Amino acid sequence: MHGSINARVEDIAGTTVEPSADIAPTPRAVNGALMYFGPDVTDASTIKRVQQFIDHGYRVTVFAFRRRRYSSDHQPPWPNVPLGFTSDGRYLHRLWAMLRAIPALLAHRHEASRAAVFYARNIDQLILALLVRLLAGSRAPVAYEVLDIPPILMRRSVAAMLVRGVERLCLRPVDVLVVSSPAFHRNYFAAVQNYRGRWFLLENKLHPSIATMPTPMPMPARRRTASGRPWIVGYFGMIRGQETVALIARLAERLRGTVSFKFRGVLTTVDQATFEDMVSRSPNIVYGGPYAPHRDLAELYGGVDFAWALDLEHVDHNSRWLMPCRFYEAGYFGVPCLAVQDFEVGRAIETHRIGWTFDEPLEDALVQFFERLTSADYERVRSRLQAAPRSMFVAGEDVRGLCRLFETRSAAVRSNS
Numbered sequence: 180m181h182g183s184i185n186a187r188v189e190d191i192a193g194t195t196v197e198p199s200a201d202i203a204p205t206p207r208a209v210n211g212a213l214m215y216f217g218p219d220v221t222d223a224s225t226i227k228r229v230q231q232f233i234d235h236g237y238r239v240t241v242f243a244f245r246r247r248r249y250s251s252d253h254q255p256p257w258p259n260v261p262l263g264f265t266s267d268g269r270y271l272h273r274l275w276a277m278l279r280a281i282p283a284l285l286a287h288r289h290e291a292s293r294a295a296v297f298y299a300r301n302i303d304q305l306i307l308a309l310l311v312r313l314l315a316g317s318r319a320p321v322a323y324e325v326l327d328i329p330p331i332l333m334r335r336s337v338a339a340m341l342v343r344g345v346e347r348l349c350l351r352p353v354d355v356l357v358v359s360s361p362a363f364h365r366n367y368f369a370a371v372q373n374y375r376g377r378w379f380l381l382e383n384k385l386h387p388s389i390a391t392m393p394t395p396m397p398m399p400a401r402r403r404t405a406s407g408r409p410w411i412v413g414y415f416g417m418i419r420g421q422e423t424v425a426l427i428a429r430l431a432e433r434l435r436g437t438v439s440f441k442f443r444g445v446l447t448t449v450d451q452a453t454f455e456d457m458v459s460r461s462p463n464i465v466y467g468g469p470y471a472p473h474r475d476l477a478e479l480y481g482g483v484d485f486a487w488a489l490d491l492e493h494v495d496h497n498s499r500w501l502m503p504c505r506f507y508e509a510g511y512f513g514v515p516c517l518a519v520q521d522f523e524v525g526r527a528i529e530t531h532r533i534g535w536t537f538d539e540p541l542e543d544a545l546v547q548f549f550e551r552l553t554s555a556d557y558e559r560v561r562s563r564l565q566a567a568p569r570s571m572f573v574a575g576e577d578v579r580g581l582c583r584l585f586e587t588r589s590a591a592v593r594s595n596s
Contacts, residue, residue, distance in 0.1 A: 211237065211238065211293075211294070211295030211296075211589070212237070212238045212239075212240065212290070212293055212294045212295055212296075213232050213237040213238065213239045213240075213294065213295060213296045213297075213298055213585075214239075214240055214242065214290075214291060214294045214296070214297050214298065214308070214311070215228070215229055215232070215239055215240070215241045215242070215243075215298045215299075215300075216241075216242045216243070216297070216298065216299040216300065216304035216305070216307050216308045217241060217242070217243040217244070217300045217304060218243070218244055218300055218301055218303065218304060219243065219244060219245060220241060220243035220244070220245055220255055220259055220261070221245060223472045223504075224300075224326060224383070224504075225241070225243065225300070226255070226472075227385075227386050227472075228298075228300075228324070229241060229255075229257055230386060230388075231386065231574065231578045232298070232582070233257065234387075234578075235578060235579060235582040236582070237295070237296070237582070239257055239258070240257075240258040240259070240260065240287075240290065241255065241257060241258065241259045241260065242259075242260045242262055242280075242283070242284070242287075242304075242307065242311075243259060243260075243261070243262060244261075244262045244276060244280075245261070260283055260287060261283070262276070262279075262280040262283055262307075273303055277303055277306065277307060280307060281310070284307060284310060284311040284314065285314065287311070288311060288314045288315045289315070291311045291312060291314070291315035291317060292315040292316060292317055294312075294315075294317060294319050295319055295585070295589045296319055296320055296321075296322065296585045296589065297309075297311075297312050297317075297319055297320070297321045297322070298321075298322045298324065299321065299322065299323055299324065300324045300325075300326070301324075301325065301329075302342070302345065302346050302349065305321075305323050305346075305349050305353070306345070306349060308321060309321065309349060309352060318592050318595075319589065319592060320354035320355070320585060320588035320589060320592065321352060321353050321354055322353070322354065322355050322356075322357050322581075322585070323349075323350070323353045323355075323356050323357065324357040324358075324359075324381070325356070325357070325358050325359070325363055325368075326358075326359045326383070326501075327497055327501060328363060328367050328496055328497045328500065329497075330493055330496075330497070332346070332367070332371075333367075333371075333493075333495070333496045333497075343371070343372065346372065347372050347373075347374075350368075350372065350374055350376065353376060354376075354377065354588050355376075355377045355378065355379050355581075355584060355588075356368060356374065356376060356377070356378040356379070357378070357379050357381050357581065358378060358379075358380060358381070359380075359381060359382055359383050359501070359502055360380075360382075360500055360501050360502040360523050361380055361523075362499070362500035362501070362523040363500055363501075364378050364380075366496070366500055367496070367500070377584075379580070379581055379584065380577075381577055381578065381581055382502055382507065382574075382577065383502060383503065383504045383506075383507055384507045384572055384573055384574040384577070385473075385507055385508065385511055385572060385573045385574065386473070386573075386574060387573055387574060387575060388473065389473060389476070389511060389573060390573070392473055392474070392476065392477050393477045394477060394512075409434075409436060409437055409438050409439045409463065410437065410438050410439070410484045410485065410549060410552070411438075411439050411440075411441060411482065411483045411484050411485070412438060412439070412440050412441070412483060412484070412485045412486075412487050412517065413440075413441045413443070413479060413480065413482070413483035413485065413486055413487065413509075413514070414427070414440065414441070414442050414443075414444075414486075414487040414505075415442075415443045415444050415470070415479050415480075415486070415505055415508070416444045416445075416503070416504055416505055416508075417444060417445055417447045418442060418444050418445065418446050418447065418449055418454075419446075419447040419448040419449060419490070419492050420448060420449065420490060420491050420492030420498070421448070421449060421450065421453070422491040422492065423489060423490060423491045423492060424449050424453070424454060424457065426489070426491065426541060426542060427440055427457075427464070427487070428457045428461065428464070429542055430542065430545055430546065431461045431463050431464050432461070433542075433546050434463075434546060434549055434550075435461075435462070435463055436463075437549055437550065438463065438549050439463040439464070439465070440461075440463065440464045440465070440487075441465050441467065441482070441483060442458075442464070442465065442466040442467065443466070443467045443468065443469070443470045443475075443479055444469060444470065445469055448492060454466070476508055476512065477512065480508065480509055480512035480513075480514045481512065483514060484514070484515075484557070485514065485515055485516070485517050485534075486505050486506075486508070486509030486514050486515070486516045486517070487505075487516075487517055488503055488505055488506055488509075488516040488517060488518040488524050488528075488534075489517060489518055489519050489537070489541065490503065490519075490522075491519075491541075494519075498522065499519075499521075499522050499523065500522075500523050501523065501524070502523055502524055502527065503524060506518075506524050506527070506528075507571075507572040507573075508572075510533065510564060510567065510571060510572040511569070511572040511573060513561060513564055513565040514561075514564075515533060515534040515535065515557075515560050515561055515564055516528055516533075516534040516535075517534065517535055517536075517537070517545070518534060518535075518536050518537075519536060519537060519538075519541065520536040520537060520538045521538075522536075531563075531567065531571075532560065532563055533560065533563055533564040533567060534560065534564070535548065535560070
């Protein structure tokens with residue numbers, strides 16, 4: 180993809196789904212040790228990022244918590260220091276978990292003294308990374324990766340102000356802020372946190388090993404005749420947001436016989452009982468359970484016409500700013516996305532004309548779209564998407580660029596020692 184969502188680094192004065200064994204480490208460390216701090220060792224983005232650093236010559240040790248999900252028994256193939264269990268959104272519990280993790284950090288402070296890079300996902304892990312770096316007496320560069328802006332950071336409460344203040348303080352020693360969407364930097368770190376440091380855009384692209392997975396045959400056009408089978412919309416990954424699920428339920432009712440919805444993945448901020456009731460009442464909604472990234476993606480996207488990329492959980496901030504993994508997954512497999520106008524993902528889709536976006540009222544707009552969509556209109560968009568460059572959806576030079584930045588910063592530290 181070109182333009183604003185390509186990887187870049189700037190100096191400015193200014194799903195959780197079950198891990199796949201298909202991304203197997205191939206250690207060839209040439210750049211030294213990288214200490215990775217993550218919120219969930221079973222998370223697909225953690226597995227992908229660790230493997231990318233291994234691919235680019237780092238000897239990675241992961242310090243990570245686990246989330247109590249169906250994949251909680253997963254054992255990573257790379258060196259891992261367990262920090263205990265934690266939970267989404269439960270901030271007091273996470274604070275207590277961080278305190279209990281300190282002995283594990285102390286036990287590895289000598290290893291930390293030899294690290295070339297400290298890499299932390301979210302504010303909890305950044306605090307721990309800075310702590311172990313301090314205990315080790317290290318001056319190695321620190322990277323802070325952000326894939327979401329948690330709701331607490333956008334509230335006006337005293338607790339929210341405290342968390343933002345802690346993050347602002349922790350940003351000072353950070354060498355590079357890594358974000359998955361430019362809107363996170365533009366609308367939060369620059370505008371709210373007044374961050375003026377170095378930042379790098381590293382999108383949620385697929386690991387290059389996706390090329391070894393089977394490529395599905397394109398879905399045939401669906402609605403050639405009035406008796407044709409329904410269009411199929413897939414929602415894969417982390418299933419979140421009651422409003423999002425409620426919208427799909429209403430669409431399924433109004434478009435019965437015209438559209439079917441397929442869910443695969445993990446329920447996060449969705450009430451399980453409500454979700455199960457919706458599925459049981461809707462003959463055109465199916466939930467197929469969790470899946471393994473990489474291994475199952477070809478099968479999933481080979482069975483749908485559209486990818487659902489309308490996130491309505493936090494429409495004033497995170498949902499509006501993020502670039503979801505399913506944009507890259509669906510794009511790679513030639514499945515157009517459905518998204519909201521003026522959201523970051525919607526702008527990317529509109530710029531390249533590789534999907535469809537909708538404005539309020541979303542329900543009526545989507546109903547009208549599906550009632551009027553022809554096979555010819557669909558095929559024109561899908562053909563344009565299938566002609567898009569592979570680099571739009573698969574990681575490559577962007578990760579290499581981040582690693583080169585690490586090497587430059589590490590060399591500067593060594594020369595000043």
